[in-house]
Amino acid sequence: MSSPQPSEKYVVRKEYSEPIEAPDLSFKSWLRWIWRQLTSMRIALILLLLLALAAIPGSLYPQRSADPNGVILYFKNNPGLAAWLDGLQLFDVYSSSWFSSIYLLLFISLIGCVIPRVGVHYKALIAPPPEPPTSLSRLPAYKLLANSEKHYKLSKAEQYLKSKRFRVVAEKGSIRAEKGYIRETGNLLFHTSLIGVLISVGLGGALSYSAQRVLVEGETFVNNEAGFDSFTPGLLYDSKNLTPFSMTLDKFSTTYDYKNPNNYGRPLDFIATVTSKLAHHNPTQAIIRVNEPLQLPNSKVYLTGNGYAPVIVLRDADGTVSFSGPVVFLPQDSNLTSLGVIKNPDAKTKQYGILAFFYPTPAKLKTGALTSGHPDIHFPLLTMNVYVGNLGLDSGIASNAFDLQTHGLKQVAGGKSKVKAIELKGGQIAELPNGLGTVEFKGIKRFASLDITYNPGELYVLLFAILTFLGLIMMLITPRRRVWIRKTPEGIEVGALAKTRDESLPKLVKEIRKAMKKKD
Amino acid sequence: MNSTVVLNPELATLSRIVVLAALTLYSIAFLILTVALTRRAGAKKAKDALANKLELVGISLMTLGVVVHGIGVLTRGIAAQRVPWANMYEFSITGSFVVTAIYLLALIWRDIRFIATFVSGFVVLIIGWANTRFYVQVESLMPALQDYWLVIHVSVAILATAFFMIGAALAAALLMKESKFINNSKLKGVKIIRNVLNVFPKTEKLEKQSYQFNIIGFILWTFTLIAGAIWADKAWHRFWGWDTKEVWTFIIWTIYAAYLHATATRGWDGKRAAWLTMIGFTAILFNFTIVNLYFKGLHVYSGL
Numbered sequence: 001m002s003s004p005q006p007s008e009k010y011v012v013r014k015e016y017s018e019p020i021e022a023p024d025l026s027f028k029s030w031l032r033w034i035w036r037q038l039t040s041m042r043i044a045l046i047l048l049l050l051l052a053l054a055a056i057p058g059s060l061y062p063q064r065s066a067d068p069n070g071v072i073l074y075f076k077n078n079p080g081l082a083a084w085l086d087g088l089q090l091f092d093v094y095s096s097s098w099f100s101s102i103y104l105l106l107f108i109s110l111i112g113c114v115i116p117r118v119g120v121h122y123k124a125l126i127a128p129p130p131e132p133p134t135s136l137s138r139l140p141a142y143k144l145l146a147n148s149e150k151h152y153k154l155s156k157a158e159q160y161l162k163s164k165r166f167r168v169v170a171e172k173g174s175i176r177a178e179k180g181y182i183r184e185t186g187n188l189l190f191h192t193s194l195i196g197v198l199i200s201v202g203l204g205g206a207l208s209y210s211a212q213r214v215l216v217e218g219e220t221f222v223n224n225e226a227g228f229d230s231f232t233p234g235l236l237y238d239s240k241n242l243t244p245f246s247m248t249l250d251k252f253s254t255t256y257d258y259k260n261p262n263n264y265g266r267p268l269d270f271i272a273t274v275t276s277k278l279a280h281h282n283p284t285q286a287i288i289r290v291n292e293p294l295q296l297p298n299s300k301v302y303l304t305g306n307g308y309a310p311v312i313v314l315r316d317a318d319g320t321v322s323f324s325g326p327v328v329f330l331p332q333d334s335n336l337t338s339l340g341v342i343k344n345p346d347a348k349t350k351q352y353g354i355l356a357f358f359y360p361t362p363a364k365l366k367t368g369a370l371t372s373g374h375p376d377i378h379f380p381l382l383t384m385n386v387y388v389g390n391l392g393l394d395s396g397i398a399s400n401a402f403d404l405q406t407h408g409l410k411q412v413a414g415g416k417s418k419v420k421a422i423e424l425k426g427g428q429i430a431e432l433p434n435g436l437g438t439v440e441f442k443g444i445k446r447f448a449s450l451d452i453t454y455n456p457g458e459l460y461v462l463l464f465a466i467l468t469f470l471g472l473i474m475m476l477i478t479p480r481r482r483v484w485i486r487k488t489p490e491g492i493e494v495g496a497l498a499k500t501r502d503e504s505l506p507k508l509v510k511e512i513r514k515a516m517k518k519k520d
Numbered sequence: 521m522n523s524t525v526v527l528n529p530e531l532a533t534l535s536r537i538v539v540l541a542a543l544t545l546y547s548i549a550f551l552i553l554t555v556a557l558t559r560r561a562g563a564k565k566a567k568d569a570l571a572n573k574l575e576l577v578g579i580s581l582m583t584l585g586v587v588v589h590g591i592g593v594l595t596r597g598i599a600a601q602r603v604p605w606a607n608m609y610e611f612s613i614t615g616s617f618v619v620t621a622i623y624l625l626a627l628i629w630r631d632i633r634f635i636a637t638f639v640s641g642f643v644v645l646i647i648g649w650a651n652t653r654f655y656v657q658v659e660s661l662m663p664a665l666q667d668y669w670l671v672i673h674v675s676v677a678i679l680a681t682a683f684f685m686i687g688a689a690l691a692a693a694l695l696m697k698e699s700k701f702i703n704n705s706k707l708k709g710v711k712i713i714r715n716v717l718n719v720f721p722k723t724e725k726l727e728k729q730s731y732q733f734n735i736i737g738f739i740l741w742t743f744t745l746i747a748g749a750i751w752a753d754k755a756w757h758r759f760w761g762w763d764t765k766e767v768w769t770f771i772i773w774t775i776y777a778a779y780l781h782a783t784a785t786r787g788w789d790g791k792r793a794a795w796l797t798m799i800g801f802t803a804i805l806f807n808f809t810i811v812n813l814y815f816k817g818l819h820v821y822s823g824l
Contacts, residue, residue, distance in 0.1 A: 041781055041784060042785050042787075042788065045778050045782055045785060045788060048774050048775075048777050048778035048781065049774075049775070049778045051774050052774040052775050052778070055770055055771050055774070056767075056771065058762055058767050059764040059767040059768060059811070062816070063762055065761065065762060066761050066762050066817075067816065070816065094762050210758070257525075260525075260527040261529075262527055262657045262658060262659055263527060263660050266659065266660060266662070267662070267663065268525075268660055268663070269663055269666075270663050290663040290664050290755060291664065291666060291667040291754050291755050292754075293754065293757065300757070302756075302757040304756075304757065453757050455758075458753065458759060461759065462746075462750070462759075465746045466746070468742070469739075469742055469746060472738075472742055473739060476735045476738070476739060500783075500784065503725070
């Protein structure tokens with residue numbers, strides 16, 4: 001595919017009058033050769049195909065940018081292969097060195113191709129239509145009107161071409177005309193705007209940040225790095241761009257469909273009612289929905305997920321409260337069977353942890369296992385497995401709040417412990433085994449997962465994308481045509497040339513001939 | 521906001537029957553058009569009156585089919601109380617409707633009757649497949665899809681696909697016409713194909729027509745991509761995130777961009793450009809079927 005085509009090489013060599021004895025291998029000429037190759041249309045085409053090919057693996061393997069959990073899972077399932085694939089950057093395809101080098105080469109090629117063309121096109125725009133080639137009869141559309149002075153008139157052709165918005169220069173016995181300059185204008189607009197898109201995406205991404213925060217009803221967070229659950233800044237991110245605000249989740253509500261049997265229990269709408277407060281401003285209440293983010297100065301807040309946070313109270317045997325509050329449970333399926341972890345390092349007798357399942361509408365599978373039959377709350381149920389031992393929270397190593405490392409702990413309720421798992425309905429209290437105290441299922445709150453993002457490049461990306469689109473339309477729907485007409489001893493010659501293959505050129509010549517006909 | 525939606529399953533069932541009626545009409549049209557094409561290929565005279573008549577009957581049946589098909593699509597939308605393109609079944613019936621409608625409208629503008637067999641056959645396959653494999657009852661939209669961009673983004677994507685489909689049919693005709701195997705083989709079956717291809721327009725004309733459909737497809741696909749990014753910025757907190765569907769939209773865009781460069785590069789126009797069209801359209805079909813059904817991503821709207 002990339003082997004140089006002999007015909008093109010030959011054309012280049014023919015320009016030299018002397019036969020070339022030794023190939024000119026000076027550094028400068030090499031560079032020129034590489035540059036000429038790089039900016040050729042054929043290389044652009046090959047780079048485009050390579051780019052398409054290189055993008056494919058990113059859809060086959062999980063990507064750290066789009067699906068980080070998928071990558072972790074892949075490593076767990078195929079540790080050997082995963083390490084090997086990771087070496088080839090197949091989990092970071094779109095920031096990999098090979099993908100980046102293809103698109104950078106492509107853009108260098110594009111810039112190298114476009115810049116000289118801007119100058120050429122500018123000159124063409126201010127210049128009159130070019131002189132005719134020596135032989136009009138070799139043009140793709142040509143007609144000789146023999147001995148026709150009596151029947152045809154040049155001025156009529158001029159009139160006709162002008163009415164068709166040609167740029168016309170009429171001289172004695174000849175006409176040259178051109179139209180469709182907008183094609184090249186559009187082409188250049190398209191390609192330069194594409195560079196604009198790339199720069200805005202790059203700079204915008206570097207200056208951007210995105211953050212996540214899980215917020216239970218009634219909770220408030222402040223938008224600084226400590227207030228987020230996770231925070232991903234761009235390379236050039238400056239914390240000065242973080243206009244401070246605080247946000248409280250007042251209420252989270254879901255509308256379910258109970259009307260249509262086809263659709264029964266399906267969520268129809270998620271609404272997070274929040275109160276946000278900017279410095280020196282009064283708090284304002286607003287609604288965030290799935291397709292309706294909340295716009296705040298220098299950040300947008302999106303609703304990306306939701307679930308239940310059962311309120312749990314743990315008491316020691318003597319009645320002292322050692323833990324109390326809502327616990328965020330992560331949804332495991334569309335009916336919101338949810339998994340939660342409670343760690344209680346402050347228990348008096350022994351540290352213990354609880355691995356709990358929450359079923360908003362409990363139902364039984366054929367196997368007898370519990371599941372949730374509906375995402376809404378109907379007789380909700382909590383089940384708990386209890387583990388005793390050192391939770392490792394004092395070691396100073398950060399641990400995942402949603403994960404209980406049961407290795408090294410002793411299970412005292414549920415599973416193989418021979419003690420039944422604890423089951424609690426709303427409002428119930430149960431005794432914990434081994435004299436650990438009691439657990440109460442006090443109530444249910446909902447939580448919302450919020451994404452907070454800032455990307456100053458967005459607006460420019462959109463602007464350049466729109467320009468790209470305009471350029472594309474201008475370039476693809478306008479034909480560029482040149483027409484020459486001249487008197488010769490044999491008669492009047494009409495010739496037409498197009499920049500691209502143009503089937504209607506002969507039709508144009510026919511029309512010109514018709515227009516030139518003198519009326520008797 | 522959507523809690524007042526009342527779905528109409530009875531009307532949806534009726535819509536399915538109407539679509540199947542359209543499928544029957546298209547199937548008959550396909551058979552008649554095939555007969556017309558082979559007859560024309562066998563005819564000694566350049567113009568076979570019976571073939572012309574059969575072709576007219578076939579295209580009239582397709583026109584009747586598209587009207588019935590349109591009623592099927594419309595009633596599906598009414599039954600679901602929204603645009604009829606929110607799952608694979610609906611994409612398929614709406615998409616095949618648009619393909620046929622665009623093709624029949626294009627007949628007014630360009631004489632591309634010779635690919636009527638391809639188009640009707642393709643549409644029969646899509647509807648048949650959708651009806652047996654993709655059918656789902658009418659359901660409401662999940663909150664992520666409740667947005668006006670669903671109307672814009674998806675409808676333009678379907679329109680783009682229709683143009684690319686016709687462009688690919690023309691490119692396929694070109695490639696068969698240029699195929700060394702078909703031109704030289706002495707097998708009887710291949711001979712018939714060769715005779716059929718002889719009544720097709722010249723290669724240059726096929727190339728030009730394929731190009732015209734492809735550039736309109738490319739403009740519409742570019743719009744789909746930009747509209748998708750605007751919507752993704754609203755719904756998914758970023759305008760581009762290399763989601764699998766975004767990746768494939770990009771790949772398709774890049775292949776057709778390469779195609780456009782090929783048509784303007786000596787040595788790459790003609791057959792090679794036609795191959796790029798075939799690759800591009802294969803990527804579109806891949807994106808619609810395999811990516812929708814088996815790839816993990818945010819565009820999980822197949823309804824299956």
